[in-house]
Amino acid sequence: MNYFKHMIFGIAAILCNYSFAQKKVRYDLYVRDTVVNFAGKEKKAYSVNGQIPMPELHFTEGDTAEIYIHNELQTETSIHWHGLILPNEQDGVPYLTTAPIKAGTTHIYKFPLVQNGTYWYHSHTKLQEQVGMYGAFIIHKKKKQELPEYTMVLSDWTNMKPFEVHRRLHNANDWSAIKKAKIQKGAAQSYADAIADKSLGIKLMNEWKRMLAMDVSDVYYDKFLTNGKTEDEASQFKAGDKIRLRIINGSSSTYFWLKYAGGKINVVASDGMDVEPVEVDRLIIAVAEIYDVVVTIPSDSTAFEFLATSEDRIRNTSLWLGSGVKQLASPLEPLKYFEGMKMMNGMINMDGNLDDMGMNMSLQQMDMNVVMYPEITGRKNDRNTKEHDHSQMENQYNSNALSDIVTLNYSMLRSPTKTKLPDAPTKILNFTFTGNMNRYVWSINNKTVSETDKIMIKKGENVRIILYNNSMMRHPMHLHGHFFRIVNKHGDYSPLKNVLDIMPMETDTIEFAATESGDWFFHCHILYHMMSGMGRIFSYENSPPNPQLPDPKKALRKLYRDDREFHFMFENDFASNGNDGEMMYMNTRWKFQTEWRLGYMNEHGYEAEAHFGRYFGKMQWLFPYVGFDWRYRKMHSDEIEKNIFGQYNTKDLRSALCFGVQYTLPFMVVADGRIDSDGKFRLQLMREDIPLSKRLRMSLMYNSDLEYMGGLKYILSKTFALSAHYDSDMGFGGGFTFTY
């Protein structure tokens, strides 16, 4: 196990120095580059004090935390204290609340601990959290806990660099789906999978509605980890022990289902705040969410599995409680993707908006995904019973009414104390979550962080936010520096949390008392959604200047840079009849794109086109552009081409400016109409990457110059594919495609 090269240095570096007079608790954290091998390959990562996850920090309510961050990386970093109530400049969002910790420097965080419970801390810089910068932050109650406890930090690991993951998401690259399909048949949701499932009609309807697949999670992870291990063991516990498990989801983009082989799970706290104990069979923990649960070890000489399964059910990680022969929890069966697709088809309008059909979904009570869960709605081959025959609409997606498995949802959480906000004027905000899966654009009210101004709030007022999720994925929304109430059926006893998971089509209301000062981030905690700009900044009016940010305007521009980032994509088909390729450079709205077709002979011709344009609308189906078009081809002397508009074209040598507009039609067919500076019209229809089978993709193109193309591509790896195509200019060709 060659886990950490710097382990020895790391352990020596944990200096925990209690100074009783001031109740000051000091930790020194050394952030270093490291090489880890979590999933068969040596990969670069960041460790703190030589370990991943970062060390578990323990405090007692009332202590003052003094934490020294020694940045020994080549790059800047930051640490955010997730869920803590602290002065704004201690919050740790670089360029917004706190100075970034430059390479080679030490930054001191110092703040009093005014609360207790389970929290965590992580880097808030770029994608650093994905490669190891997350850890548990535990504040004990002043009164000693009566139960033994154990902390479970969940995380996800990919052998791909986070930068690559992010870039590929923006290019709708489906390598993740292929990797998943290697483990679980059908996960690629190709036409072949649909036919095998007798669901081709459903698949076609899904594409008609301009959706590519049912994405339950969009990143393929090689491993899921519990405290940095695939399986962690807590063998110190014996039969009869009741254990408080502090479960922190420190993953970048993975939701986990939690189950226990030893019986029921008693939920006692969430996001650090106590709730009235509630007994369940299972629960889902959102990205960045925290649950404290109490479980019992029922019998002797047995280790009981506490199983965490990724929402896409591709892999597990577990914690074994007790010692002896291992009692397994029953694993979650694969998702019925096409059932999910059928449900989605029913819920999505042709304009791309979601329609909850009057069900008023909220607080995870109606989980449309239950149609995909075999343990709730039966296995696929049991479908011969008449479905929905007697079912009432309101129970169709209610997991707890549909089965005897009790699943936790937010309406079951009740605060043990009154959480009613003080009487004060209330500012009401409406946030609609919007997104485009294919271009991986995530926003609120169709605006990213950098496209909006800060939302000004006044100290002393109450802020109520009505959230509606009109996107096709769930979002774990996190508010910095405050607890909000999730308004539910418990009224004055609505629970306090700082992460709210909101499912597609749900409407939830959260509210908080504005009691702080400064700027506070509210964002989706799926790392790649946050980096794409899904968030808002709450800013207190008349806040004192932040000493850590001497030039706030410049700092803000740095922050905005995250979601303005351009992503690069390159593809070239090295074929027997020529080279055929494409290059793109794009961000949330803008795209620069160039395409080329280069023959090996003058008769085949050479052509290149470049476009620069902007996407419009929240679905981003409309893309007007300006461009330049250059082509050369040696034609036989008497050959003249005529298009369907009766215009002639010699194509010999031509360079022209063009203006055009692309529009994504049903079936993901891109219609491209343009006029060039010679007055020539061209209308083109094109569909790329039709998923015939797990690895086989088809492309089709036809245009008004009577040119056409059909191609097949067999994906071998994330960068290479075998390809064959027929092109009306260049004829038949075969070769391989390189994709970056």
Added chain:
Amino acid sequence: MKSILNLLIAIPTLLLSTSCDGQIKNAKIVTVKIDGNCEMCEKTIESAANQKKAASVDWNKDTKQATITYDDSKTTPDEILKRVALAGYDNEKFLAPDDAYAGLPGCCKYERNRKKSELKGSVTGKSEDTTTESTSVNQSTVTNQFKTIFDSYFELKNALVKTDAKMAGLKATHLTSQLNKVDMSKLENSQHEAWMKVYKDLIARSELIATAKNIEDQRTQFMVVSKNMHELAKVAKLDTAVYYQHCPMYNDGKGANWLSMENAVKNPYYGSQMLNCGKTIETIK
């Protein structure tokens, strides 16, 4: 150009040549104990454990010994034994999940000696199906003959609640065999009387459920089975309470009844479609 074409031909040939080898390399062999009963167990255990080019397992039903041959660069005995346990079979390293064990056919229900009994009072709210199953199998000396019949009946009911036709079929087979085992001479007078009234119909319908093609047919028969079981319940003298429950909608609105070990309603006639439809009409103690 030629060279590219050659390359194109070469790549698929290369791909093919590497994929026709079934031998286990770097083979290591270990023997472990896996619990099980019969030839059907052997089939299930071996097919769960075997993995192309990585693991091959030979289990002996008499000695309960499994010989595991595996490629130690690809897998570990733990991974193999975990798969066996997930298929329902306890072994030295892993215990099967309760529902995997419950899903085994009747003949494969081996005695779960490895599973330690639960400490009393330590576990809250365990659901009826898992606990009753494991205890009923473990107690080899059942004095009340009807108890085993009711245990099988409740398992059948639970399968119908889950709308699991396959499982219901298996449970009905089990029920049939339990019914056939009843020794009438050892029944008390009142029990004997009730038994004579219902047993033929009960066995016949239980067999029908076992052979039925779909869940609807199973439920139709289950309605009458439940009625007969109600007659037996009145005289069975079970040590726990049994609830007679009623769904007003089934059977074209004429209604149908069933027996349950718990007061909460879980409807076996509609399953998840209307799980909580119905009410308790009689409590038999």
